[in-house]
């Protein structure tokens with residue numbers, strides 16, 4: 140029998156023939172649609188109490204298989220979770236003390252934060268949002284450098300090229316396109332680095348989300364789009380943001396595979412992301428992973444969450460806390476013992492105290508530097524303005540000295 | 543130089559095309575992409591033949607999305623490439639503005655100079671070609687207003703070649719405005735000579751450099767007509783007409799709006815004592831306004847007359863039937879000269 144899909148209209152062949160999806164789905168013995176659509180349920184390995192879910196209830200299946208990472212990796216993830224929670228809470232406190240200008244906390248989302256960093260190889264890239272401080276730190280960037288912009292400095296603090304981590308900034312989803320460009324450049328040079336591109340649920344409504352997914356699919360580049368669906372974009376709930384069955388479903392329209400995972404299940408997040416990164420690298424194609432999680436604190440210190448959600452809802456999510464679940468699981472499996480737990484807590488405490496110290500110190504800033512990097516060489520206008528500010532500063536010092 | 547023969551004539555368009563292919567030849571990291579730039583060679587054919595010559599990895603069509611084009615250029619530049627992207631028409635660059643303003647302009651500053659984005663954004667601009675709405679805008683002011691971008695606009699075929707090569711070679715992002723009215727204009731230039739000039743000593747053949755280098759394209763003593771891009775030719779014609787009335791007009795082509803050659807501007811105005819600024823873009827809050835303000839700030843004591851502007855009206859571009867009434871022309875420039883104060 141003739142399959143109508145195998146005889147495309149003249150001039151319309153390309154989309155089907157070029158798609159790597161067809162190859163990939165065939166290799167799993169399923170249809171492209173089955174491959175691209177998320178599994179029937181969220182991928183979940185640990186239940187809310189931290190007990191391992193039976194395999195047949197994990198949501199996995201052909202083409203949606205997610206092997207549980209090795210003990211060593213799980214332990215590392217746990218250490219990063221503990222540190223991440225500590226960093227979130229320390230920074231929250233620093234904002235209240237006026238030491239930080241702003242901090243978008245990922246308290247409650249730490250499993251996603253850690254998974255995003257641990258799924259990558261050193262040669263891979265990460266493009267985070269403003270809420271992904273813990274991911275950036277888990278990737279290995281010095282916490283003090285990461286916090287520079289939140290302290291109110293004019294620059295991003297760390298060297299994006301050295302760490303292969305995009306500069307955190309706020310224009311929503313614009314960084315997803317940067318991720319696609321980085322992957323495309325790597326592909327043209329024959330490198331196989333994968334790029335993880337992060338955004339929130341609200342951000343999926345932005346045009347650049349659409350353009351990035353489409354470009355990545357057409358260019359056939361290994362980008363893993365990682366959406367942390369924490370239920371809100373500031374005050375606006377997901378229901379006002381999208382009418383799709385899930386955000387993972389958005390993938391199919393662009394010709395890529397989407398998966399939805401329990402974002403508060405450290406094991407599942409890591410398993411899903413690791414597999415996505417692997418597939419992206421193997422097949423040079425993009426994938427989308429949506430992690431369903433919850434922002435336990437206000438959007439930032441400037442936000443009043445009581446205006447749009449009740450305590451009851453937050454309390455419900457407290458019972459799915461990613462940290463406790465992972466701790467229970469690792470302890471019951473004998474992967475985590477008291478010694479290790481103690482070491483992990485101490486290490487997290489060290490990071491927190493170094494943050495406290497660094498953010499309490501007044502940084503020695505050179506105001507004149509604001510002119511120095513705008514262009515490779517300052518223009519005549521900038522040189523004149525620099526001289527003006529220099530003069531103002533010197534006069535201010537002289538006046539101070541005279542008093 | 544030898545006498546001009548048929549082979550040493552070039553169009554503005556082929557100067558741009560050759561600049562890109564020479565840059566691609568010289569540096570493997572130069573890539574060209576945009577809408578229809580591959581097989582078709584661009585709607586204006588400026589990228590004609592690049593895919594054929596360098597392959598689809600070096601010159602390629604993208605999906606139809608300008609923010610996507612600019613945003614992926616950012617990523618490619620972060621990862622070692624020198625993207626030259628084409629916006630199909632002036633008004634169709636607007637979907638890319640967020641990427642251009644928020645990232646391309648600011649990345650070097652945000653990263654303390656660690657991540658420079660050597661991107662060239664080519665934009666065919668301006669009117670006078672009978673184009674319909676959205677195809678004739680002069681949008682240079684938006685970009686010139688944005689710190690971190692360089693903004694070039696050549697007015698001659700030689701500058702089209704040399705300035706585009708410089709734009710590709712500079713580590714700063716450059717918005718490169720191509721007056722589409724000039725694309726098919728011919729000039730007695732030999733591209734291989736220009737290539738040799740540029741490649742043998744590119745430091746000296748820099749047309750713009752760090753501080754900008756406006757050029758006096760016609761010497762004069764009574765008044766300076768200051769212009770750029772598509773209006774330079776009109777300014778020269780007006781100067782020639784004025785000469786018949788006994789007025790000696792100097793014409794300055796700014797060439798680069800950022801960096802802005804203030805020294806060159808001051809020089810001509812101090813010499814002549816009078817200035818008219820000519821540009822196609824609507825005049826309100828425009829580059830012409832900036833030039834006028836600078837003359838007032840820096841040359842006040844040399845001025846014998848108020849500085850005047852001859853620009854497009856403050857209306858949406860009235861293309862194509864009524865554009866002739868909108869664009870600055872010789873008569874309007876001559877009227878401005880008449881309006882100037884000539885007696886002491």
Ligand SMILES: Cc1ncc(C[n+]2csc(CCOP(=O)(O)OP(=O)(O)O)c2C)c(N)n1
Nearest residue numbers: 270309310311339340341342369371372373
């Ligand atoms: C283009 C753009 N529009 C608006 C904003 C202001 N803004 C900052 S965060 C935010 C909500 C984003 O929500 P989501 O994508 O779900 O991420 P979350 O903050 O929940 O992590 C908004 C509207 C912005 N940063 N960028």
Ligand SMILES: [Mg+2]
Nearest residue numbers: 339340371372
């Ligand atoms: Mg959200």
